[in-house]
Amino acid sequence: MENDLNREVNKITINNKYLKLLNSLNEVILNKNNSPAAMAQALIKKGNILQKLNNYEEALICYEQATQKEPKYALGWIGKGEIFEIVNRNDEALASYARATKEDPTYSLGWIKKGKIFEKLNHNEEALASYEIATKKDPKYELGWIRKGEILEKLDRNEEALVAFDKSIRAKPKDGFGCIKKGQLLEKLNRNEAALAYYERATQKDPKYGLGWILKGQILEKLNQDKEALSSYEEAIKKDPAYGLGWYHLGRMLLKNKDLDRSLNAFKKSFNQYRRKHDKESEVAVQSWIVSVETQIKQQQDKKAPTFDETVLREISQKLRHDPKEDPLAMIKKRESDTRQYLQKPRTINNNENYFVILRKWNSFTPRIPTVRGGHEFGGGYFLVWNGKGIVIDPGFDFVRNFNQLNFSISDIDAIILTHAHTDHTADLETILNLNYELNQVQPGHNIDLFMNLGTLNKFIGWVSKLGGIGNIISLNVGETIEPQGYGWKLNVKSCLHSEIIGKNCIGLVFDLISASCVQLKLGLTSDTGWSKLVQEQYNGCRLLCVHLGSIGENEFNEAISIRSPKRLYQNQQHLGLIGVTRIFNYIKPEVCIISEFGEELGEDRCIVSKTLDLRFRNDSRCFTGDIGLKVRLPDLSIFCPICSNYVDYKIVKEMHLPQGQQVVNYCSTHTDNEKAAYIQGLPL
Numbered sequence: 001m002e003n004d005l006n007r008e009v010n011k012i013t014i015n016n017k018y019l020k021l022l023n024s025l026n027e028v029i030l031n032k033n034n035s036p037a038a039m040a041q042a043l044i045k046k047g048n049i050l051q052k053l054n055n056y057e058e059a060l061i062c063y064e065q066a067t068q069k070e071p072k073y074a075l076g077w078i079g080k081g082e083i084f085e086i087v088n089r090n091d092e093a094l095a096s097y098a099r100a101t102k103e104d105p106t107y108s109l110g111w112i113k114k115g116k117i118f119e120k121l122n123h124n125e126e127a128l129a130s131y132e133i134a135t136k137k138d139p140k141y142e143l144g145w146i147r148k149g150e151i152l153e154k155l156d157r158n159e160e161a162l163v164a165f166d167k168s169i170r171a172k173p174k175d176g177f178g179c180i181k182k183g184q185l186l187e188k189l190n191r192n193e194a195a196l197a198y199y200e201r202a203t204q205k206d207p208k209y210g211l212g213w214i215l216k217g218q219i220l221e222k223l224n225q226d227k228e229a230l231s232s233y234e235e236a237i238k239k240d241p242a243y244g245l246g247w248y249h250l251g252r253m254l255l256k257n258k259d260l261d262r263s264l265n266a267f268k269k270s271f272n273q274y275r276r277k278h279d280k281e282s283e284v285a286v287q288s289w290i291v292s293v294e295t296q297i298k299q300q301q302d303k304k305a306p307t308f309d310e311t312v313l314r315e316i317s318q319k320l321r322h323d324p325k326e327d328p329l330a331m332i333k334k335r336e337s338d339t340r341q342y343l344q345k346p347r348t349i350n351n352n353e354n355y356f357v358i359l360r361k362w363n364s365f366t367p368r369i370p371t372v373r374g375g376h377e378f379g380g381g382y383f384l385v386w387n388g389k390g391i392v393i394d395p396g397f398d399f400v401r402n403f404n405q406l407n408f409s410i411s412d413i414d415a416i417i418l419t420h421a422h423t424d425h426t427a428d429l430e431t432i433l434n435l436n437y438e439l440n441q442v443q444p445g446h447n448i449d450l451f452m453n454l455g456t457l458n459k460f461i462g463w464v465s466k467l468g469g470i471g472n473i474i475s476l477n478v479g480e481t482i483e484p485q486g487y488g489w490k491l492n493v494k495s496c497l498h499s500e501i502i503g504k505n506c507i508g509l510v511f512d513l514i515s516a517s518c519v520q521l522k523l524g525l526t527s528d529t530g531w532s533k534l535v536q537e538q539y540n541g542c543r544l545l546c547v548h549l550g551s552i553g554e555n556e557f558n559e560a561i562s563i564r565s566p567k568r569l570y571q572n573q574q575h576l577g578l579i580g581v582t583r584i585f586n587y588i589k590p591e592v593c594i595i596s597e598f599g600e601e602l603g604e605d606r607c608i609v610s611k612t613l614d615l616r617f618r619n620d621s622r623c624f625t626g627d628i629g630l631k632v633r634l635p636d637l638s639i640f641c642p643i644c645s646n647y648v649d650y651k652i653v654k655e656m657h658l659p660q661g662q663q664v665v666n667y668c669s670t671h672t673d674n675e676k677a678a679y680i681q682g683l684p685l
Helices: 002-030 036-052 056-069 074-086 090-103 108-120 124-137 142-154 158-171 177-188 192-205 210-222 226-239 244-256 260-276 280-301 308-320 330-343 399-405 429-442 454-464 533-537 577-588 605-616 673-681
Strands: 355-359 381-386 389-393 415-418 448-453 470-476 489-495 507-515 518-525 544-550 592-598 622-625 631-633 639-641 646-648 653-657 664-668
Touching: 002 036, 036 056, 036 074, 056 074, 074 090, 074 108, 090 108, 108 124, 108 142, 124 142, 142 158, 142 177, 158 177, 177 192, 177 210, 192 210, 210 226, 210 244, 226 244, 244 260, 244 280, 260 280, 280 429, 330 429, 355 399, 355 544, 381 399, 381 507, 399 429, 415 429, 429 448, 429 454, 448 454, 454 470, 489 533, 533 577, 544 577, 577 592, 577 605, 592 605, 605 622, 605 653, 622 653, 639 664, 664 673
Parallel strands: 389 415, 415 448, 448 470, 518 544, 544 592, 592 622
Antiparallel strands: 355 381, 355 631, 381 389, 489 507, 507 518, 631 639, 639 646, 653 664
């Protein structure tokens, strides 16, 4: 409690200090008598402070204003690049660093930053070239040599890397970091005596740097000089008592020497330091050592017969060990590691590919009811990628399962749009947001914006407003047009004839997808709605339209009732039904229409509906069955063929309906029967 209070007091003190600095800088920026150069310098300093406070949007604005006022100041471009890098917009970061090197080619930091981005993008040769320029521009800047050495090591050019680390040492003789880097590479090459010499040099140059003493201790252990290793670890915690890693290695070495009490004390101090720095993973690792040492101490102190608890725990521990030397919690830790890897799966979307993908099969609550077919029938939602942003739409039952099956990552999700509060459109919202919350525990900074109609706001606002990892929460009201910053689209909110539990607040969506300041495509999603002329007219101009069928009403085939009578429409006019879909398709005539939200009771008959409409409108439009994996590239509307893994013109795409309507596969018409058969055999039906 006391530590938490001290942290809060320190945080307030730091923020007050920054606030005073920001006020002083604002005076310089707002004073029109100041030169553009002075204003630019103040804007860069302000951006640096805002970046430290994690206010990335405002920091970016400051850097951009600085580059406008004084384009030749490389630090402005470098600041922009750092913000882009933080938010994983690496291509834009690279462009900013490149501009910094153009404006001031002599400033080596720009070349170093540029090289690091190339490394992130796995362009290692380009990274090396950038670091080489940095070292030529400023041979006395040791960081350039360090980076060059690291990339050479990555490229397996180890002797050249050693030379680069040598030059970093000569560039900054009083600093020990270059010695540490060279020692680590020598150790990797099994030149342990030489590595030890460089670790010793590092501790002489910078005695207060705990890492040097730790590395020295580890190499001494390798050389079977345990006494000297223990001394080195003791020196590490003397020089840097707040370094959790130093206490950890000291505890480990004392345990090796059977000095249990001192070992336990060292591990506890290591644990406290990791907790203070919010390093959860290291906390957990050290805690297991503490438990082990405490157990050994207790066993030494108590030679009596084990208690019932101890007997049971030992029995379970032995049964959990697949190998006598293995940690009994090995499998549990592996599963925890697998979970962390899933959460930290890298982002898959980028600025080079825009698409709309179907991630749902059946509608409503039917995926949760046992069927005569047995097994599990899937619901889901939609995923739109535009301008490098991933937008989930109506994540119902099984959305996360479908999303993962198509190899997307939680970090691909930048926003969620909810059209209404029915469970089949919101069931996996909680799962997504909880996964994102867990992701932020290990990899902070990924926020998801929420766009919600009135019903979903009322349903979820009390929960989501208190959850970590939530960005902006935007209310969607019929008739509004919103244009959120950074997404590259305008969203037109349309009315629906569909009731929620709390009223008629359901909405349809029309996206104006924008690039180069022009609307490239109108994408419409009707969501759940009954049919009316007003409803269908709202989707005028949509080249891609996704409509929700629902099911086929009992009167839709009854010709004794006039086709113009509302009685022919789907029950209660809550869904389009067959008549509504046909009318809206005929009226709008989109280039591509996707029929989605089928009732499971339709089974394989859903394919008959879409195929009939497709043949009827073939001259004007194409109609496809909405099923998991249907992927439409935007804005050209080409469709992904999973057989050849290419996008193809939608006009030559065919649908393959697998038995009992289990799966609909879209493929280009050039494939042979043998190719189709081979693909089907590999499907997890």
